[in-house]
Amino acid sequence: MEKYYDVLIMGAGPAGLAAAITVKESAPQLSVLLLEKKEQAAKKLRAAGNGRGNLSNSRCEDLEEVLRFFSQNGIAVRLDSEGRIYPYSEEADAVAEALLNRARGLGVEIYTGIKVRDAKAADGKGFRVFFAAESGAGSGASGSSAAASVGRAGAFSDNAGAEIALDCARFLITSGGKSFAAYGSTGDGYGLARALGHNVSALVPALTAVEVAEDLRPLRGVRAKGIVSLFSGGDLAFQESGEIQFREDALSGICVMNLSSQLPASQHDFAGLKIMINLVPDFEAAGLIDFLRAKQKLPGQSAGSLLETLVKRPLADAVLRAAALEKGAAAASLSAADLVRIANALRGFTLTPTGRKGWKEAQVTRGGVALAEVNQKTLASLIAPGLYFAGEVLDYDGPCGGYNLHHAWLTGIRAGRAMAQSFSAPSGD
Numbered sequence: 001m002e003k004y005y006d007v008l009i010m011g012a013g014p015a016g017l018a019a020a021i022t023v024k025e026s027a028p029q030l031s032v033l034l035l036e037k038k039e040q041a042a043k044k045l046r047a048a049g050n051g052r053g054n055l056s057n058s059r060c061e062d063l064e065e066v067l068r069f070f071s072q073n074g075i076a077v078r079l080d081s082e083g084r085i086y087p088y089s090e091e092a093d094a095v096a097e098a099l100l101n102r103a104r105g106l107g108v109e110i111y112t113g114i115k116v117r118d119a120k121a122a123d124g125k126g127f128r129v130f131f132a133a134e135s136g137a138g139s140g141a142s143g144s145s146a147a148a149s150v151g152r153a154g155a156f157s158d159n160a161g162a163e164i165a166l167d168c169a170r171f172l173i174t175s176g177g178k179s180f181a182a183y184g185s186t187g188d189g190y191g192l193a194r195a196l197g198h199n200v201s202a203l204v205p206a207l208t209a210v211e212v213a214e215d216l217r218p219l220r221g222v223r224a225k226g227i228v229s230l231f232s233g234g235d236l237a238f239q240e241s242g243e244i245q246f247r248e249d250a251l252s253g254i255c256v257m258n259l260s261s262q263l264p265a266s267q268h269d270f271a272g273l274k275i276m277i278n279l280v281p282d283f284e285a286a287g288l289i290d291f292l293r294a295k296q297k298l299p300g301q302s303a304g305s306l307l308e309t310l311v312k313r314p315l316a317d318a319v320l321r322a323a324a325l326e327k328g329a330a331a332a333s334l335s336a337a338d339l340v341r342i343a344n345a346l347r348g349f350t351l352t353p354t355g356r357k358g359w360k361e362a363q364v365t366r367g368g369v370a371l372a373e374v375n376q377k378t379l380a381s382l383i384a385p386g387l388y389f390a391g392e393v394l395d396y397d398g399p400c401g402g403y404n405l406h407h408a409w410l411t412g413i414r415a416g417r418a419m420a421q422s423f424s425a426p427s428g429d
């Protein structure tokens with residue numbers, strides 16, 4: 001174990017791995033140390049896309065740069081009909097393993113079960129980074145072949161918690177955001193960034209379920225395909241189609257998670273917000289009224305049966321409640337105005353957002369290290385020479401669909417390349 005590294009990277013997620021690999025590919029002579037807090041590297045990547053790993057999207061900027069990284073590192077990918085890019089085998093875990101093996105093969109030193117605690121700039125000569133073995137790390141095997149191929153915390157100290165310091169010339173923070181702490185991202189990088197002189201914008205859970213005021217218990221477990229819209233003071237603020245999942249106190253589904261990113265940071269600013277769901281997006285208003293009117297004429301219909309086959313039954317009940325009608329009322333007794341109210345409730349099922357599910361459920365963090373303080377081409381800090389950031393620790397959050405992993409790969413690759421080049425041309429920062 002060296003006491004000095006050319007490059008020290010905090011966090012072995014997708015951004016850290018991409019950076020470590022790129023440094024060694026660009027400048028094999030440089031020594032690179034990758035420290036990971038969890039007992040297994042890249043836990044969030046392994047869970048991404050329900051284990052399938054939506055790695056990127058054909059609509060992402062600078063896609064070629066990321067695809068080249070995949071192909072250079074033997075990651076086979078496939079594109080689905082909506083532009084999402086997955087590993088060909090649809091196993092995110094295999095991507096993590098492949099990248100860990102590649103990094104090891106290139107000579108990156110990787111240690112798991114090590115938490116970076118602090119870093120101090122050393123008078124323009126790089127950084128002193130302080131870290132400690134997490135308790136329980138260093139002895140047990142996690143059962144993964146990646147864990148077997150990386151160093152364990154015990155290489156530094158048998159004493160969990162004892163602080164160790166190493167010096168490095170370049171320090172890259174790739175510790176991720178603050179959500180899904182079980183995968184290792186607990187916001188540690190923000191504190192270090194602040195201590196090293198950076199501003200961190202307000203941190204908000206994003207891509208998460210949205211809580212509503214209405215009692216959704218009768219709808220619990222229902223899934224419906226529709227268009228979800230967010231209105232702010234009557235103005236359309238966001239709209240997306242997709243599957244909406246009803247939980248007892250919240251809405252979920254990809255389109256709702258994307259909507260959650262458009263909500264104000266503070267719940268105090270939710271006044272005047274409404275969510276409207278078009279439950280029958282294939283019907284024009286007039287066509288829907290015609291359908292209801294024609295069905296009304298069939299013998300033996302009730303208000304409830306008018307909606308059968310249009311929406312699932314619990315939703316039909318809720319729509320009729322919204323239209324102030326009894327489901328058992330004879331259809332023949334409904335007026336033209338009643339039918340319009342039903343159609344309006346079907347096309348604009350309205351709910352009042354009151355909050356969002358927090359850090360435990362959010363897929364990403366909105367906010368982070370201020371982008372204005374980081375060179376967007378090199379990811380170098382504009383405040384502390386030799387410091388770099390990549391991935392979710394930066395103030396970036398994209399929608400569902402591969403955008404967040406794409407950002408982690410792209411910024412990791414660029415930081416890695418820039419760090420390697422900075423040794424031959426330090427002014428390149």
Ligand SMILES: Cc1cc2nc3c(=O)[nH]c(=O)nc-3n(C[C@H](O)[C@H](O)[C@H](O)COP(=O)(O)OP(=O)(O)OC[C@H]3O[C@@H](n4cnc5c(N)ncnc54)[C@H](O)[C@@H]3O)c2cc1C
Nearest residue numbers: 011013014015037048049054116176184391392402404405
């Ligand atoms: C359930 C879930 C599913 C997702 N699915 C997708 C998807 O399919 N497509 C998509 O684009 N995005 C997805 N995302 C988001 C995406 O996974 C993240 O944006 C991405 O992993 C960020 O990469 P990163 O390398 O910046 O950070 P992370 O992946 O969070 O990695 C950071 C690493 O740093 C380590 N670390 C943290 N603090 C320290 C410390 N003090 N010392 C040492 N190490 C530390 C962490 O343990 C972690 O391994 C998903 C997120 C979740 C939670």
